[in-house]
Amino acid sequence: MTGWAILLSALAMTAIVGVRYLVTSGAFAFATKWKHPGLYRGLEPQMKREIGWSLASAAIYGVPAGIVAWGWQAHGWTRIYTDVHAYPLWYLPVSLLAYLLLHDSWFYWTHRWMHRPVLFRAAHAVHHASRPPTAWAAMSFHPLEAVTGAIVIPALVFVIPIHVAMLGLVLAIMTVMGVGNHMGWEMFPRALVHGPAGRWLITATHHQAHHAAYRGNYGLYFRFWDKACGTDIGLGTFADVADRRSPAAADR
Numbered sequence: 001m002t003g004w005a006i007l008l009s010a011l012a013m014t015a016i017v018g019v020r021y022l023v024t025s026g027a028f029a030f031a032t033k034w035k036h037p038g039l040y041r042g043l044e045p046q047m048k049r050e051i052g053w054s055l056a057s058a059a060i061y062g063v064p065a066g067i068v069a070w071g072w073q074a075h076g077w078t079r080i081y082t083d084v085h086a087y088p089l090w091y092l093p094v095s096l097l098a099y100l101l102l103h104d105s106w107f108y109w110t111h112r113w114m115h116r117p118v119l120f121r122a123a124h125a126v127h128h129a130s131r132p133p134t135a136w137a138a139m140s141f142h143p144l145e146a147v148t149g150a151i152v153i154p155a156l157v158f159v160i161p162i163h164v165a166m167l168g169l170v171l172a173i174m175t176v177m178g179v180g181n182h183m184g185w186e187m188f189p190r191a192l193v194h195g196p197a198g199r200w201l202i203t204a205t206h207h208q209a210h211h212a213a214y215r216g217n218y219g220l221y222f223r224f225w226d227k228a229c230g231t232d233i234g235l236g237t238f239a240d241v242a243d244r245r246s247p248a249a250a251d252r
C-alpha cells in the first residue's frame, strides 16, 4: 500500500511539474511571438529537443518531490507549516529569502562544477546545446543535471521551516525566472536591469552572457557568488538575437 501511495504521489508531482513547465514556457513562447515575431525562426528542431529534455526532467523532479509530499501528508515529515501564525509574520519573507539564497548557492556551485570538461561533456552540454536558448529551454537538462536540481528544495523543507504559500512562491519564482532567463529577450525594465537592483539580481540579460561565453555568470537569482568568486562577466547583449530577426537572417 505504501509503495503505491508513494508511486502515485511521484506521478502526481511529475504531472504538476510537467504541466507547470508547459503552461509557463508556452505562455512565454507566445509572448515572444507577439513581442519579437520571428525570434525563434528556424529553431523548431531545437525547441523539440528542449521540450523532450524538459519533460524528462519533470519526471526526475517529480520523484523526490512526490516522496516528500507523501511523507508530509502521511507522516508529518518536513518543516512545511500551514498555520500562518505558527511563526511570527516577519518570518514569511525571511524564509522566502533564505530559500532563494540557499537554492542560488547550491545552483552556483553545482553549475560551476558542471562546467569542468568531463562533467560538461557528460551532462551539462545538453543545456548548452540550445544556441540560442528559447522559452522552452528552462528545464532542458541532461538527467544527471536534473537530479542535482531536483533534490535541493525537497532537502531544504526538512531543514528550514516554511509556510506552504511561501513554498508555492519559491516554486513560482523558480519557474518564471527559469523560463524568463532563457527566452532570448529581457522582460524587466531597463531601469531595473541596468540600475542598482540589476547589479545584484540575475535576469535574462545576465544569463544570456553565460550562454554566449560558456563560462562565468553561473548564478541563478543573485550575482553575489559570481562577484565574490570573480566569475561575473557582466551583462550580455541580445545582438546575435536581433540579427536572427533581421530579414537577412531569415533568408539564410
Ligand SMILES: [Zn+2]
Pocket: 111, 115, 124, 127, 128, 210
Ligand atoms: Zn552552464
Ligand SMILES: [Zn+2]
Pocket: 127, 133, 182, 207, 211
Ligand atoms: Zn541556462
